[in-house]
Amino acid sequence: MDDRTEIESLGEFGLIAKITEGIKLQQPTSLVGVGDDAAVIAASASANASADQVTNDRIVVTTDMLCEGVHFDLTYAPLKHLGYKAVVVNLSDICAMNATPTQITVGLAISNRFSVEAVEELYEGIRLACERYSVDLIGGDTTASASGLTLAITALGRAQDENITLRRGAEEGDLLVVSGELGSAYMGLQILEREKHVFKEAPGAQPDLSGFDELLERQLKPEARVDIVAELAKLKVQPKAMIDISDGLASEALHLAGAGLTQAEDGKGLGVRIYEDKIPMSEKMYDAAREFNLDPTLCALSGGEDYELLFVISQDQFDQIQNHPMFSVIGHFTADPSDRTLITRSGGEAELKAQGWDSLA
Amino acid sequence: MDDRTEIESLGEFGLIAKITEGIKLQQPTSLVGVGDDAAVIAASASANASADQVTNDRIVVTTDMLCEGVHFDLTYAPLKHLGYKAVVVNLSDICAMNATPTQITVGLAISNRFSVEAVEELYEGIRLACERYSVDLIGGDTTASASGLTLAITALGRAQDENITLRRGAEEGDLLVVSGELGSAYMGLQILEREKHVFKEAPGAQPDLSGFDELLERQLKPEARVDIVAELAKLKVQPKAMIDISDGLASEALHLAGAGLTQAEDGKGLGVRIYEDKIPMSEKMYDAAREFNLDPTLCALSGGEDYELLFVISQDQFDQIQNHPMFSVIGHFTADPSDRTLITRSGGEAELKAQGWDSLA
Numbered sequence: 265m266d267d268r269t270e271i272e273s274l275g276e277f278g279l280i281a282k283i284t285e286g287i288k289l290q291q292p293t294s295l296v297g298v299g300d301d302a303a304v305i306a307a308s309a310s311a312n313a314s315a316d317q318v319t320n321d322r323i324v325v326t327t328d329m330l331c332e333g334v335h336f337d338l339t340y341a342p343l344k345h346l347g348y349k350a351v352v353v354n355l356s357d358i359c360a361m362n363a364t365p366t367q368i369t370v371g372l373a374i375s376n377r378f379s380v381e382a383v384e385e386l387y388e389g390i391r392l393a394c395e396r397y398s399v400d401l402i403g404g405d406t407t408a409s410a411s412g413l414t415l416a417i418t419a420l421g422r423a424q425d426e427n428i429t430l431r432r433g434a435e436e437g438d439l440l441v442v443s444g445e446l447g448s449a450y451m452g453l454q455i456l457e458r459e460k461h462v463f464k465e466a467p468g469a470q471p472d473l474s475g476f477d478e479l480l481e482r483q484l485k486p487e488a489r490v491d492i493v494a495e496l497a498k499l500k501v502q503p504k505a506m507i508d509i510s511d512g513l514a515s516e517a518l519h520l521a522g523a524g525l526t527q528a529e530d531g532k533g534l535g536v537r538i539y540e541d542k543i544p545m546s547e548k549m550y551d552a553a554r555e556f557n558l559d560p561t562l563c564a565l566s567g568g569e570d571y572e573l574l575f576v577i578s579q580d581q582f583d584q585i586q587n588h589p590m591f592s593v594i595g596h597f598t599a600d601p602s603d604r605t606l607i608t609r610s611g612g613e614a615e616l617k618a619q620g621w622d623s624l625a
Numbered sequence: 626m627d628d629r630t631e632i633e634s635l636g637e638f639g640l641i642a643k644i645t646e647g648i649k650l651q652q653p654t655s656l657v658g659v660g661d662d663a664a665v666i667a668a669s670a671s672a673n674a675s676a677d678q679v680t681n682d683r684i685v686v687t688t689d690m691l692c693e694g695v696h697f698d699l700t701y702a703p704l705k706h707l708g709y710k711a712v713v714v715n716l717s718d719i720c721a722m723n724a725t726p727t728q729i730t731v732g733l734a735i736s737n738r739f740s741v742e743a744v745e746e747l748y749e750g751i752r753l754a755c756e757r758y759s760v761d762l763i764g765g766d767t768t769a770s771a772s773g774l775t776l777a778i779t780a781l782g783r784a785q786d787e788n789i790t791l792r793r794g795a796e797e798g799d800l801l802v803v804s805g806e807l808g809s810a811y812m813g814l815q816i817l818e819r820e821k822h823v824f825k826e827a828p829g830a831q832p833d834l835s836g837f838d839e840l841l842e843r844q845l846k847p848e849a850r851v852d853i854v855a856e857l858a859k860l861k862v863q864p865k866a867m868i869d870i871s872d873g874l875a876s877e878a879l880h881l882a883g884a885g886l887t888q889a890e891d892g893k894g895l896g897v898r899i900y901e902d903k904i905p906m907s908e909k910m911y912d913a914a915r916e917f918n919l920d921p922t923l924c925a926l927s928g929g930e931d932y933e934l935l936f937v938i939s940q941d942q943f944d945q946i947q948n949h950p951m952f953s954v955i956g957h958f959t960a961d962p963s964d965r966t967l968i969t970r971s972g973g974e975a976e977l978k979a980q981g982w983d984s985l986a
Contacts, residue, residue, distance in 0.1 A: 269741035271769075279741065280767050283748040287762055291727045293783070294761040303763035305728060307668045309682050309783050321670050323684065327730040327764055327779060333771035334734075366652045367666060371690040371732075371777045380630035380640065387644040400655040401648055402664035403688060405777075406641055408632075408984040410694035414770065416732040416777030418688060422654075422670050623769040 276623065295322070300430050301360035301507060302326035302421070320425040325418065326357040332412040334623050340456045343382055345484045347389025350415045353510065355397055355488035356571040358421035360508035362429040362493055367402045368394065371416035373409035386415075397490060427497070433505030434524035434534055434576040440595040441503075441585055443492045443572045446513055447560060448549045450567025452476070452483025454556055478548050486571045492590060493573075499584055503575035512566040513543065515618035516574050517595070518604060524597055535603025538595035538616060565606070566619040637984065656683070661791050662721035662868060663687035663782070681786040686779065687718040693773040695984050701817045704743055706845045708750025711776045714871065716758055716849035717932040719782035721869035723790040723854055728763045729755065732777035734770035747776075758851060788858070794866030795885035795895055795937040801956040802864075802946055804853045804933045807874055808921060809910045811928025813837070813844025815917055839909050847932045853951060854934075862945055864936035873927040874904070876979035877935050878956070879965060885958055896964025899956035899977060926967070927980040 271279055284298045296304035307321035330336060330350050338346070351368060358365040370390060374383065383406075394401050399419070434440075459471040473480060489508075496503065505523065507516045517536050524534030543564050553560040576597070577585060585591050604616040632640055645659045657665035668682035691697060691711050699707070712729060719726040731751060735744065744767075755762050760780070795801075820832040834841060850869075857864065866884065868877045878897050885895030904925050914921040937958070938946060946952050965977040 267742065271735070271737060271739065271741055271744065274741060276767060279744065282741065283744060283767070284762070287752070289761045289763070290759050291761050294728055294763055297761060297763040298765065303728070303730070305763070305781070307670065307682070307684075308680065309668065319669065321668070323668075325728070325730060325764060325779075325781070327732045327766050327777070329732040329734050329766045329768050329775075329777060331734045331768060331770045331775075334769050367655055367664070367686070369664070369686060369688040369779060371688045373690050373692045373695075373775055374632070376632060378632065380632055380635060380643065381628065383632065383640065383644060391648070398651050400650045400652050400658060401645070402650070402655055402658045402666070403686060404659065405688050405690045406637060406644070407690050407692060408695050409692045409773075409775065411772055412770075414690075414692075414734055414775050414777075416688070416690060416766075416775075418686075418730060418779040420666070420686070 301357040304428060322423050322425050322428055324358055324361045324363045324421045326354055327418045328354050330415045340460055343385040344389035347386040348393045348485055350417050351390055351393035352486050352488045354417045354419035356508045358419050359489050359493050360506050362427050362506055363421035363423035365397055365399050365419055365421040367400045367420040369418045370404035372406045373414040375409050375411050429503045429506035431505055431507050431519055432523040434520050434597045436597055436599045438576045438578055438597045439593050441577055441591050441593050442574050443489055443590055445544045445546045446570050447545050447564035447567045448479050448482035449486060449569040450563050451549050451552045452479040479552055489573050495590055501581055501584055503577055506573055506575040509570045509572045509574055510568060512568040514565040514616045518618050520576060532601040535598035535600045536595060537598060537605045539607045541609050542592055542594040544592040662718040665789060683784050683786050683789055685719055685722045685724045685782045687715055688779045689715050691776045701821055704746040705750035708747040709754045709846055711778050712751055712754035713847050713849045715778045715780035717869045719780050720850050720854050721867050723788050723867055724782035724784035726758055726760050726780055726782040728761045728781040730779045731765035733767045734775040736770050736772050790864045790867035792866055792868050792880055793884040795881050795958045797958055797960045799937045799939055799958045800954050802938055802952050802954050803935050804850055804951055806905045806907045807931050808906050808925035808928045809840050809843035810847060810930040811924050812910050812913045813840040840913055850934050856951055860945055862942055864938055867934055867936040870931045870933045870935055871929060873929040875926040875977045879979050881937060893962040896959035896961045897956060898966045900968045902970050903953055903955040905953040
């Protein structure tokens with residue numbers, strides 16, 4: 265009998281590492297391939313362009329798949345919101361490259377359980393997101409599926425070479441900065457899950473969602489932080505590295521640390537220390553977490569789907585960022601890659617763990 | 626109760642028309658949107674580039690989704706072949722724009738029915754296709770699905786503005802030209818379906834595939850005609866319009882006719898006349914069709930999945946094409962959009978019907 269390795273034994277990152285191992289880029293325009301929030305290609309085809317036509321224009325490309333029953337549950341995610349969110353999560357990856365999104369393509373596979381009206385509702389959300397972000401829907405594919413709904417969106421964006429931010433770039437002593445507030449999207453999901461459960465037990469019950477609008481909106485209708493990309497340009501702050509928070513703060517911070525520049529021979533990257541009292545959380549999120557008997561800090565560290573931007577600056581840029589209402593400086597990078605530390609409010613230390621969600625694990 | 630329109634009442638083209646209705650392109654770099662084999666964007670971001678940096682470089686983008694149980698059947702399509710074919714069908718769309726493919730991204734959703742080894746086999750096919758066509762795999766997404774396997778591939782390619790071919794461009798009197806031979810991929814599928822049926826009836830039976838290698842290869846391992854794009858450039862033949870044959874010759878020819886340039890106010894495009902005796906078919910395909918009691922011409926007209934290129938030239942280019950072994954001149958365009966005619970071997974006339982496969986109908 266053939267050997268069979270279960271995918272969950274590797275998880276998403278392990279599987280991707282295995283299937284992309286040893287890939288070599290052959291095209292002169294392929295500048296950054298698999299492994300970052302988006303790929304980077306040169307806009308000018310250097311083979312054809314004359315020297316003065318080789319510009320610093322870059323095109324960034326990212327793809328995401330959303331599967332019914334894995335990434336979303338149509339019991340409480342309306343199709344219009346799903347369409348909007350599917351676009352936004354891709355635009356967020358473009359923002360994580362410090363680029364501006366410009367175009368998307370949409371692949372849609374649907375079973376005959378869905379009506380034309382349902383598909384129109386989904387596309388209404390997709391088009392709303394396109395309008396909101398001035399992004400063009402330029403192509404796609406619409407097809408039948410044997411069961412369920414799968415959305416595959418590819419987003420393209422633009423940046424100048426000198427502004428592109430990869431995951432790789434942090435150095436010892438650099439600061440870790442995050443936009444906005446964390447944990448709200450995760451709490452929104454908890455509220456929806458609770459009401460779904462109540463509804464299953466007692467189908468006549470009315471969902472009790474009052475007072476949770478902000479949290480529900482963060483879960484059902486997240487936004488991509490194009491405003492942060494614009495603000496960084498305005499402040500003339502060039503992050504040394506950046507990632508968007510889809511899998512939770514801890515997981516993403518460890519990505520930036522692991523990809524950090526180091527002189528050590530082991531190539532294991534840097535350590536990172538995060539201060540609990542600096543992690544930005546909304547009052548609504550904090551209160552809801554308490555109501556659900558959840559630790560608000562854990563929600564922020566591991567909750568995911570915040571789509572905030574997490575980036576790295578050198579210490580000499582601290583003054584430009586420290587009192588800015590859009591940003592929180594939450595930690596710094598250290599030389600020792602085994603240093604993955606949360607400094608608690610009480611001054612104690614806890615290990616930062618990547619408990620981000622992995623659909624394959 | 627809400628009105629419910631079944632998707633099959635519209636079919637793929639009807640549904641796409643409905644959901645993309647009224648889309649307006651906002652980005653200056655979005656040159657061609659939904660509705661062709663691929664979208665076209667300007668490589669230079671005109672907003673940032675100086676006048677001498679605005680080049681004719683174009684990037685073309687296309688997306689295709691392949692769903693288990695709809696587009697492929699893993700009983701007889703080995704995963705390696707599936708990976709290869711999934712890339713090729715996208716590269717074929719790039720070729721249909723008269724462009725050269727350069728990069729792909731791969732979205733993969735898989736259920737836990739698949740092992741790591743199965744995913745590796747699929748990617749072996751994807752990587753083989755990338756090597757064969759000098760195309761870079763630059764990104765993607767790998768995720769769990771609730772059931773089955775779905776592949777979403779986006780391909781990027783390059784062309785100069787003056788060489789891009791849209792579906793729109795045919796004029797009255799122009800000639801219709803096709804590369805290669807038609808119908809073989811469809812016959813390959815018939816052979817596989819027959820053997821699957823035999824195997825189901827008598828599981829011990831050995832499949833009888835001898836002598837059908839050519840047809841099976843056309844079905845299981847099709848190729849994208851990058852060589853035709855190169856040959857047209859070498860011959861300095863600029864097609865006025867082009868499309869690739871994924872849904873059968875008749876369907877694609879009617880697309881070119883419908884998108885034809887006309888002075889009539891109804892905007893219904895042109896008519897098209899195809900000569901049965903000019904349709905290129907291989908001897909193997911012809912013989913197999915007879916063995917299966919199928920009309921070879923019908924296989925070529927409606928079979929699909931040939932991934933040959935179908936294009937339009939003006940009559941004054943006839944001499945450059947007529948005796949070229951890669952091309953067959955098979956018909957011409959007429960002024961009357963209701964003229965959709967197959968001129969049979971016996972000199973009779975039959976109506977050309979788009980019986981191309983529609984997963985949603």
